[in-house]
Amino acid sequence: MAQGARLTMELSRRHLLVGAALGGGLVVAWGLRKRPYPLPLPPGEGEVAFDAWIRVARDGVVTLSVPQLEMGQGISTQLAQIAALELGADWRQMGVVFAPVSEIFANEALAARWAELWLPMAPENGIPADNWLARHWAQEHRFTATADGMSLAAYEAPVRHAAAGARALLVKAAARRWGVNAQDCTVSAGLVRHGQQSLAFGALAQEASGLTLPDPLPLGPPPAESPARLPSGSTPPFPRLDAPAKLDGGWMFAGDVRLPDMLFAAIRHAPLGEAAHLAGHDAKAAKGINGFLKLVEGPDWLAAVASNSWAAEQALAAVAPRFSVHRPISAEKVDGALDNALKAAIKQGGQTIAKQGDPEALLGSKPPYSQRYDAAAAVAAPLETASAVARLRKGRCEIWVASQAPEQTRRAVAKALDISVEHVVLYPLAAGGSFDARLECPHAVEAALIARETGKPVLLTYTRWQEALTAIHRPPLAAQIEARVDQTGTIAAWRLRVAMPSAAREFGARLLQGVSRAEAMAHHQNAHADPLAMEGFVPPYSFALAIEQAPVSVGLPTGRLRGNGHALGAFITESFVDEIAAAQGREPLSYRMAMLEGDPRLAACLQRVSALANWNGGHDASGQGIACHRIRGGCIAAVVTARRGDEGVAVDRIVAVADIGRIVNVDIARQQIEGGLVYGMGLALGSAPVWNGGLPTGARLAALNLPLLANCPEVVVDLIASTADPEDPGELGVAVAAPAIANALFSATGLRLRRLPLGSED
Structure with missing residues (x-):
């Protein structure tokens, strides 16, 4: 296979049909029909799931599934706010959970914006956000990436519809109990009301979930706050949900995960340049370091595994990995390549x-x-360096990582381990800043490979030096x-x-x-x-x-x-x-x-x-x-x-x-x-x-x-x-x-x- 062949989408009957449709010829029906998908996150004990988005507990707590990476931009709060306003929930009883990968949460808006990246025949200006082809591709690839400021564009509408549906069912359940017209009921602060009567969401959830949705859904006005009424320094009506946990240290990052028998890994990567690879190291030099267990070699990296992170770093320093690289990158080479290209562009x-x-x-x-x-x-230089936890058990790989593109991370891990992507479970975690640095997660792949070699769960954390060396x-x-x-x-x-x-x-x-x-x-x-x-x-x-x-x-x-x-x-x-x-x-x-x-x-x-x-x-x-x-x-x-x-x-x-x-x-x-x-x-x-x-x-x-x-x-x-x-x-x-x-x-x-x-x- 030629070097560039893998970079071209594999041509199949499906892509031929797509191309015909885009070219104005044959239009096919695949991708237009709705497919049923199982709930990606089943309800917990005492909870009722209205759909993939909203769960209501007996105590009235409403939990929203958020399919985007929270990296400080506040998307989990904004989507919860949208749901609370449409549902009529009490903000003090709103919660969020990071959603697992699922076709249900496909980011169709971002898929349309990035059409040139996945569609060989994409028009120069991309395709419309509601294009059926973008919807099909996003669902087929479980594409839920967080990027380009598209979170509200992609998820405001489905969250509002999910909340409106849940509200309609809760009202219908309450109206049946009281023997009144549902249109005469109101909803606010987590209660359905009719005159002096009121019922909490938790008391109605089980009954409501078995009722039939009205068509069309009674949507309320879209959420909108006035900047004039909320000047800088005023108390926000919807304060950030993640703020308390960040203040008390309870907000979970990948580096905070601890599993039974977990080991810690440190890593060194090759310099940037052509044909970089691991050339050698002094393995014997690490044997006397207390807590050191094993070295794991990659094609262009070396990792040390120990019972604690300090011992892993000390072991790597002792073994002194050596790398070979052809034509290493330098500032002069970068500037020279740009100068030559610009001169050619000016001339031609x-x-x-x-x-x-x-x-x-x-x-x-x-x-x-x-x-x-x-x-x-x-470079992005996020405050939190790359970290991931991996565990392999019974042919399955579990990954704890902050990823802006979780399905693509799963597929990279599956490819590296030579297993089915369905055997890779990714637990989404928040990022301490990302700035697009976590769109790609090679550290998740490396953690999985190291865990396979050790047979135990492994936490891999980059040092600041390794973060800079591997940066995009x-x-x-x-x-x-x-x-x-x-x-x-x-x-x-x-x-x-x-x-x-x-x-x-x-x-x-x-x-x-x-x-x-x-x-x-x-x-x-x-x-x-x-x-x-x-x-x-x-x-x-x-x-x-x-x-x-x-x-x-x-x-x-x-x-x-x-x-x-x-x-x-x-x-x-x-x-x-x-x-x-x-x-x-x-x-x-x-x-x-x-x-x-x-x-x-x-x-x-x-x-x-x-x-x-x-x-x-x-x-x-x-x-x-x-x-x-x-x-x-x-x-x-x-x-x-x-x-x-x-x-x-x-x-x-x-x-x-x-x-x-x-x-x-x-x-x-x-x-x-x-x-x-x-x-x-x-x-x-x-x-x-x-x-x-x-x-x-x-x-x-x-x-x-x-x-x-x-x-x-x-x-x-x-x-x-x-x-x-x-x-x-x-x-x-x-x-x-x-x-x-x-x-x-x-x-x-x-x-x-x-x-x-x-x-x-x-």
């Missing part, structure tokens, strides 16, 4: 991502504005951007050429097709353009434009990271717009407003943030910078105050205004935007490891120049009330932070920084 043109109008005719042969922008590779990177890039203005000084035409890995396609090959990192990089070295990776590079402004990509492999495994292409695209767009405004002697805010004729919501964000931040135009070295961005149905504008401090860049204040449509939970929305702004600050000023000889030269968090509590700026977030469809707020702040900081530094110093991290040119 890249692959078109987006085009509007006739930019070539307007730009001419020598556009007056032309600049080079660069971004180094960045946000793709680095080199970009050339050109523009020409009209007679009024307003931008008329814009061309952007970006040399960058096809990170989304590379990621999709690893996650969905199970290929190795090396195979995925090799296959996508000269791949087609990657619209998903380049999402966010199209400006929101009304001028003629052309966006092109030159796909290139840089030797680093690349993929998803919070903000994704939006964080990179916004940095280039908003920095260059600011640059042209300054050259034209125009005030940056009004300059942007003049080009936002077709986007009143983004214009409103700019207007409000200028008033809230006391925007002065960035004049007189004030250190104020402004930037805005749109991600699908959400938009944001920010004003940053920054300066050059004694220890580098100092960000003093960030003011942001966002429109994210209908807001389910104002408190969580603010948290997400605040967190995104601080995370974006980290990406703007650091988060970029330097590679030498295939190893990161600084692997500790302190070496990544991340924001500390001591130097975090004042952050002010305002939300605009809207009736538009809800949009996830989690990545908006990440996208707008870097350009706003860069523009603020230009105001403060007169220096234009065009490389991420900012200041790395020095």
Whole structure:
């Protein structure tokens, strides 16, 4: 089989039929019929299951199944809030449980957005969220991934319908007991009421579960909170469900799991480069370490197993594993590959991502504005390093892990152990931050292999060094951007050429097709353009434009990271717009407003943030910078105050205004935007490891120049009330932070920084 053959979907009669349907020919019926699935999580003692989503206990506690990874973004609270409002439950009696993998919980919305990753003939702009093909594929692959801010889009409707159904049945049961019309009953605070009579959910659940659902379901209004009625600092009506457990230490992570006879494993991986493999080690050196039990070899890693984690680490240090690697990765090789690809794209043109109008005719042969922008590779650097527990018993493998794509993790484990995926049981746990670092879980595979060799349960935990060494990177890039203005000084035409890995396609090959990192990089070295990776590079402004990509492999495994292409695209767009405004002697805010004729919501964000931040135009070295961005149905504008401090860049204040449509939970929305702004600050000023000889030269968090509590700026977030469809707020702040900081530094110093991290040119 050729090297790239495994990367192509296996052609079958099914895929031929799908292709015919997409091409306008034969339309087939498979995938359209509803299939019955067993309950993925049977009710416990004293509980009644109304469906896969909702269970009601005798004591009135309502438990919602949450099929998304909780990694601090608050999705478990938001889905529970949606269920409680529709059901009429008492928030004090709401609980959540992380749902096991099941077709019932398929994330059809994300499957449609990521169509290019699994559908060879996918249209360039993806497929609609309600497309039957996306539904079938998501169900067939038990695809419940948590990513791209699609949780509400995917699960708000099914949760509301499940809660409305449970409420209707509870009301019907109560009405039968009282001999009254169900329409005369009301539901609130976990009680069904009629006049002076009331019955608790727990007393009605058993009887209600055996009744027939009404058709259509009586849905209430969609949940919506007003930001004006819930100003910052006010008590939220629906406080986070995970907060108490996190405060008292009861919140469970994979590293907290303890099983009988469990062992502890430490691991060392090979440096990054071609054909990396384990070359040798001194096994005898570990024999005298108290608690050490065994070494387990992988193709490019070595693990030590002991009765405690300290002994495992000491054993690895003693045996001193040696690795062989061909052409180890270095910063010079990454930059060289990008330089060569960009030069070729400038000379020959890249692959078109987006085009509007006739930019070539307007730009001419020598556009007056032309600049080079660069971004180094960045890593997620979550506070919790990778950890997983594995246990093999009677031909079955149990895995305790925080995974953004649990079914794909199950399949990877099954493939490594050469067992059926049905014999892999995954217990979903929360993550201590992820930022897309837990979309892929090679540590779960390694834990399973180590457990097989030891015959006992094993907890594998990466050190910070191993987390950095095995990280998937946000793709680095080199970009050339050109523009020409009209007679009024307003931008008329814009061309952007970006040399960058096809990170989304590379990621999709690893996650969905199970290929190795090396195979995925090799296959996508000269791949087609990657619209998903380049999402966010199209400006929101009304001028003629052309966006092109030159796909290139840089030797680093690349993929998803919070903000994704939006964080990179916004940095280039908003920095260059600011640059042209300054050259034209125009005030940056009004300059942007003049080009936002077709986007009143983004214009409103700019207007409000200028008033809230006391925007002065960035004049007189004030250190104020402004930037805005749109991600699908959400938009944001920010004003940053920054300066050059004694220890580098100092960000003093960030003011942001966002429109994210209908807001389910104002408190969580603010948290997400605040967190995104601080995370974006980290990406703007650091988060970029330097590679030498295939190893990161600084692997500790302190070496990544991340924001500390001591130097975090004042952050002010305002939300605009809207009736538009809800949009996830989690990545908006990440996208707008870097350009706003860069523009603020230009105001403060007169220096234009065009490389991420900012200041790395020095």
